[in-house]
Amino acid sequence: MQFRPLFLLLILFCSACSSQPVRLYLLKEEEPASYQHLEEAVALANEFLATSTYAHGFPAEQAHFSMGLNDILLHLKGEGIQPLRIETAGWGDMRTVFGDGVHPTEQGFLSARRTNADATGQGFSDSAFLQLSTTDMAALLLRQATTLREMQARGSFDYWLNYDLLGFNPDSGWMERNVVDRRAYAVQAGFYQWLQEKEQAALDAAATTADDSGQAQSEAEAAAGESVLLPPVPAPGGGNYPEPDLP
Numbered sequence: 001m002q003f004r005p006l007f008l009l010l011i012l013f014c015s016a017c018s019s020q021p022v023r024l025y026l027l028k029e030e031e032p033a034s035y036q037h038l039e040e041a042v043a044l045a046n047e048f049l050a051t052s053t054y055a056h057g058f059p060a061e062q063a064h065f066s067m068g069l070n071d072i073l074l075h076l077k078g079e080g081i082q083p084l085r086i087e088t089a090g091w092g093d094m095r096t097v098f099g100d101g102v103h104p105t106e107q108g109f110l111s112a113r114r115t116n117a118d119a120t121g122q123g124f125s126d127s128a129f130l131q132l133s134t135t136d137m138a139a140l141l142l143r144q145a146t147t148l149r150e151m152q153a154r155g156s157f158d159y160w161l162n163y164d165l166l167g168f169n170p171d172s173g174w175m176e177r178n179v180v181d182r183r184a185y186a187v188q189a190g191f192y193q194w195l196q197e198k199e200q201a202a203l204d205a206a207a208t209t210a211d212d213s214g215q216a217q218s219e220a221e222a223a224a225g226e227s228v229l230l231p232p233v234p235a236p237g238g239g240n241y242p243e244p245d246l247p
Helices: 007-016 024-030 032-051 053-057 134-154 156-168 182-229
Strands: 064-067 072-076 080-088 102-104 108-111
Touching: 024 032, 032 053, 032 064, 032 134, 032 182, 053 182, 072 134, 080 134, 102 134, 108 134, 134 182
Parallel strands: 080 108
Antiparallel strands: 064 072, 072 080, 102 108
16 A cells, blocks of 8 residues: 655645755855855866766756855756755754755755754754765765756656655655656766775875885985995096195
8 A cells, every 4th residue: 555644745845934045155154164165065066077977867968066146056058057055954844854864845955954062053054964074065966956957857746746755655765766866866876986986096196106206216226326336437647636836
């Protein structure tokens, strides 16, 4: 029997009123370190989209992100610019209870709220998304942007039906096992794979440079050692220099 918790929709819609958007201009003014952290994540996501073969699964060609006044902007060649809004869940918001504390919305995604001792009570700084590492932040940004594209392609009603209702059915799957979100999780996995290969290539290059430097140093030391063993070169004329004229 299919499990359709229709009451969940009522909870979702009621809790939506308590969410707070993360306005990037406020973040830049109040939390410059967090803003710079987000900029680095955006740059890393752009590098992936521009250079990695794993980015071919992203549902747009030659796409890239930028920092807007309020939201992150997703630039889509031939389609324009799509704002990607970051929201922070309000107190008691049930939408981030399931999964990994992130819930897609029609405008972007909703992040769980930080509740530890460092919480400030401000939605723009307490977003759990902003507490992630640069790599995890970039991965999540790519995943949610892909999800947003899927929602636009399928229609909001079809997406919510499959994600929020049918997703609870074990036969349908949940999160990365759900056909609706399979592409988004594949893009995220591709990003981590690209990052791992990039870091390994950097390590290999550093090791090669170190080996070359060590070999050059060994050759220089050997040459210096050999020069000490060479016989002294006799001075021109057998060393019979005239004595200097002393006063």
